[in-house]
Amino acid sequence: MLLHLPQVLTPAEVRDLRQQLDAAGWTDGATTAGVQARQAKRNRQLDPAHPAFAGLSQRVAQALRRHPLFAAAVLPAQVLPPMFNRYEGGEHYGDHIDNTLQVNRFTGQPVRTDVSTTVFLSDPEDYEGGELVASDHFGTHEVKLPAGDAIVYPATSLHRVQPVTRGVRVAAFLWSQSLVRCPVQRGLLFDLDMSLVALRAELGEAHAQVLALTGHYHRLLQQWAQP
CATH class of the missing domain: 1.10.287 (Helix Hairpins)
Known part of the structure; x- marks a missing residue:
């Protein structure tokens, strides 16, 4: 099930996050990918060791937990700290499936990744390309949402991010372990x-x-x- 969550973040919250993210240092996104995904991943991410990372990540997590549709659809038992990525100049992420198990970088606790979430931090008119394309039993879906909106979808689905051919696509992304595994x-x-x-x-x-x-x-x- 793919579900659109409108207005997870307000325009003011998006502006503040973007100001801090745009001033931060970005590293090669492939460093956090698995062996298979690393071959398909061409983007940049905010280094979790960056001084601003923990605070920015916590703000996105809190906003999602406040959103009634996130709670209803995900039924979260554990939510991994949101991370941030950036695509521009043809960067993309080819077809891949997210790792089934990940470790919470702050607690060291293993987390089963049942549900993936992307929170868009760039408006669609600010970039070309960059659609999130996810496949499930009902076909293939392209997603490109307003800044502050989010999409949740099964972490087991095959998905990709199309090349960004103009402008910059910035987003937060995370995984959740649900109380209901199926x-x-x-x-x-x-x-x-x-x-x-x-x-x-x-x-x-x-x-x-x-x-x-x-x-x-x-x-x-x-x-x-x-x-």
Whole structure:
């Protein structure tokens, strides 16, 4: 499931992040890629050792955790610290699949990468190319969102970033371990949750059908969740 999260960051937050990122040093993105992905990766990233990295990463993580659709769709158990990448002058990232296990650089804890997230920090009119292209059972999808918006998608999907032929594409990216490992079960819970949101708005919290469906949701979550 690919899901668009609108306005994760406000325009003011994006401007402030970009000012700090544009002034920071960028390193070869291939240094953080696996052996296979390294052959396809042509971009730059903010060095996690940079003094500004921890604070900027934390701000993006906090914004995502506040977003109701991120919580509903991902059901995060652990969220890896967001990183930052930059593409320009034809840079790209060819077809690849994200590593299944990664280590939280701040805690040393291993994290299973169930869900990938990209938060766009450049507006679409500021660059050409740079589409995130992800493939799933329903076909191939191209994503290029306004600055401050995000896309979440299964980390197991084959995906790439098209060459940036004009301007600069800057984004934050991260992975989450979900409480619900199975993407089909996670999708069913999300659909049920969105139906409940609509029913609450129409019928009220105390309506019998709303209460019954809420009970179904939590019983399913209890069956499927893996803390």
